Amino acid sequence: MDEIETDYLVVGAGATGMAFVDALIAESDADVVMVDRRPAPGGHWLDAYPFVQLHQPSACYGVGSRVLGSDRIDESGPNAGFYERASATDITDYYDRVLQEHLVPSGQVRFFGSSDYVGGPDGHRLVSTVDGDETIVRVRRKLVDATYIESEIPSRHTPAFEIDAGVQVIPPNDLVDLAEAPTGYTILGAGKTSMDTCCWLLDQGVDPDRIRWVRPRDGWLQDRATMQPLDLVGSYMLVQAHWIRAFAETDNGRDFAHLLEESGVFVRLDRSVEPGTYRGATLSQLELDSLRRIENVVRLGKVKRASTDRITLEQGSIPSDPGQVLVDCTAAGTRPTVLRPIFEPDRVTPQFVTVGFACWSAATVGTVEASRDADAEKNRLCPPLTFMGGIADVLDTSGPGISGLARRSAEPDLDAWNKASRLNPSRGVADHLDDPRVLAAFDILGRHYGPAMSKLERLAARSA
């Protein structure tokens, strides 16, 4: 059994672990050991369905020190006019290069792939899943749990409903391997994976009438046009401004969502249905138009049992047949988490500190860990937030995001880091002060920032 020593033992080399470590070593001379049970960095992207793409532009995803893609605006396809979005293979290739060409050559980072982290009273143990070898790690500073906001994805998840013999239930990954066309497709789930799957089938030429979409809930979605960085940063500044205004002016998630819908930030698939959820999914108008072609939408709750002749749901049942392919899109994706302090004496637990941006959050946590001493101060600068999934929770989710950004902006070094970080979607706004959308955003912020801060203070006083 080997024994090694390090300053930080980082468990998980997905987007969170990679952005954290990249920021930590940029700001300090810390020694780091990274461990992941997958053989390579990249986390869930290594097992993603082949037609997945980032929700957000590549321009602000990944690690701070290296560009993902080429910051190009797509000229055709459903993403036309918007910054490019990487595929899963682009992302895994990128993380491999970040590790092999930057982190390891820095001399500060050692990577243990295909190894399970096993805690325990005898210390920190890494167990190779290939040969069973064990390594004991003596940690001088902190254990970093970069698995806490781990994604739940279709290919690694067990459906929570019963499946009778003879029923074809597949993850979206297997759609590309079907030996013959089924009698029809039943898509199970209401989240972004189900939308990606429906869009892909329609793009392949499948008749919308051959697709049945079991959608237990409708969700609020974000219009991709409003999520654009760099030369289109005015769009994102307007989102921030409308978000702050809605936070200041409304007292519940429903009103918040309607205000954002009026502002053109939120959209919904079916305007006659009041959505109950918000998970941060982002779609373009072209994708929305495409998805609206599917008229066979089943709103009878979640699936309880799949049989060859019927599918039983919480509020009824629908017919099926043995030739039907059921595509399981019911994995949670980004899961709700129990919030905990990010910084503790012997542990860092990276969580979201910005609304919706995993990599920007993790890099922020790494930078704060490297640049401040006291955990209390670090926690003040980085209040965590989680996505519970319901629109009712959107104000609770937004509060820590807004207050954390305000606190970090008040610290000159963190403000300078943030303004320069490629992971920050509003980077470079100062170069676009002649953009009418940027000016409109500053106008809205000028009127609503103060009331939003006062509301945060009131909420903090109430919960104290």
Ligand SMILES: Cc1cc2nc3c(=O)[nH]c(=O)nc-3n(C[C@H](O)[C@H](O)[C@H](O)COP(=O)(O)OP(=O)(O)OC[C@H]3O[C@@H](n4cnc5c(N)ncnc54)[C@H](O)[C@@H]3O)c2cc1C
């Ligand atoms: C399809 C999809 C698209 C998304 N698009 C975006 C987007 O555009 N923008 C955005 O900000 N977010 C997006 N997200 C949200 C997502 O949370 C982040 O993008 C991010 O990839 C999550 O990274 P992670 O490192 O937290 O988790 P993961 O990628 O799940 O990585 C966690 C890692 O920890 C390892 N691990 C767990 N336990 C152990 C153990 N005991 N020992 C060793 N290793 C362990 C796992 O093997 C895994 O590799 C998306 C999520 C999904 C599912």
